[in-house]
Amino acid sequence: xxxxQRKEQKKIGIKRFINSFRYSWDGLKYAFHYEQSMFVHxxxxxxxxxxxxxxxxxxxxxxxxxxxxxxxxxxxxxxxAIEAVVDLACPKIHPLxxxxxxxxxxxxxVFAITAVxxxxxxxxxxxxxxx
Amino acid sequence: MESKEKYRxxxxxxxxxxxxxxxxxxxxxxxxxSMTIHFMTTVLVVILCIVLKASVxxxxxxILLLGLIAGxxxxxxxxxxVIDLISPKIHPLxxxxxxxxxxxxxFLSCIxxxxxxxxxxxxxxxxxxSLF
Numbered sequence: 001x002x003x004x005q006r007k008e009q010k011k012i013g014i015k016r017f018i019n020s021f022r023y024s025w026d027g028l029k030y031a032f033h034y035e036q037s038m039f040v041h042x043x044x045x046x047x048x049x050x051x052x053x054x055x056x057x058x059x060x061x062x063x064x065x066x067x068x069x070x071x072x073x074x075x076x077x078x079x080x081a082i083e084a085v086v087d088l089a090c091p092k093i094h095p096l097x098x099x100x101x102x103x104x105x106x107x108x109x110v111f112a113i114t115a116v117x118x119x120x121x122x123x124x125x126x127x128x129x130x131x
Numbered sequence: 132m133e134s135k136e137k138y139r140x141x142x143x144x145x146x147x148x149x150x151x152x153x154x155x156x157x158x159x160x161x162x163x164x165s166m167t168i169h170f171m172t173t174v175l176v177v178i179l180c181i182v183l184k185a186s187v188x189x190x191x192x193x194i195l196l197l198g199l200i201a202g203x204x205x206x207x208x209x210x211x212x213v214i215d216l217i218s219p220k221i222h223p224l225x226x227x228x229x230x231x232x233x234x235x236x237x238f239l240s241c242i243x244x245x246x247x248x249x250x251x252x253x254x255x256x257x258x259x260x261s262l263f
Contacts, residue, residue, distance in 0.1 A: 037148060060188060067195070075202060082209050089217040099158055100212035105148055106155030107205035114198025121191040 031080045037108070038076050045069050048119065055126040064122060068115040075111045079104045155205065165204055165236075173197050176247065183254050193250075196243040203239050207232045 031038050052065055082104040086097050176193055185193065210232040214225050 064188070064191060064195070071199070075206075078206060082206075082213060085213055086216065089213065094216060096212050096216040099155075100209045100216060102151045102155030102158060103205045103209035103212065104155070105152040107202040107209065109149065109152035109156070110198055110202040110205060114195060114202070117198075118191040118195050121187055121194070125187055 027077060027081075031077050035076065035080055038073075038080075041072055041076055041112075045073070051123060055123060055130060057122065057126060061122050061126075064118065068118055072108075072111055072115050075108050079108045155209075166201075169201055169204060172200075179247075179251055179255070183251055183258065185251075189250060193247070196246060200236070200239055200243055203236050207236045 032042070048065060048069065052062060057065065083101055086100050090097050176197060180190055180193055211229055214228045218225050
């Protein structure tokens, strides 16, 4: 849609609010269906929650875990969005398309590594205490 | 991509994702100057954490913030590439896209800076004052 149509579209309203939930749910279903790394991330989430309950983290550590989990899944979804946009813009192979997709994958990778490091920093002391 | 065929989960496909990520990191470091600034910030924060003897939780949150900024910069690079791909000419919507992405990175950097000032400020000040 062009600039005028965008300006005419209502920016706020209850319908838009409810639709945003529906679209987000559609997006989650799509990402889970087509991206195999999404499946791995949800698996790791469940694992982390179980480990957190077993090791008995305190409130601060739980907060950090929640942030990490949300971060990784949200970034994976943004990666899926960027891949869809790139495929929409240019179905053929193009160097800029490769750059866009690669940097998006790199972003997910960086977030995942960060989450792993922070998770280890949280869990390893608690596990050592448990033993 | 409207067909509902189940995407076959494969190890080779999963590992290929890592090659793409490595390519993305390399190209981002070569082409974006903001990544070098971020690298220096990382080194500075790590040194600060070691000197001030941060607790494990503070280490974890610092690493989280550093990773957050790095990842967000990579997403910014990606969005810029996508916008250049779609419309190489100047277009108001392209400006909106690039500006909001840069604003996201700048906002995140400011928040992280504020966080580190609050976290390390008092201890750094007492450390410097104790040297005299």
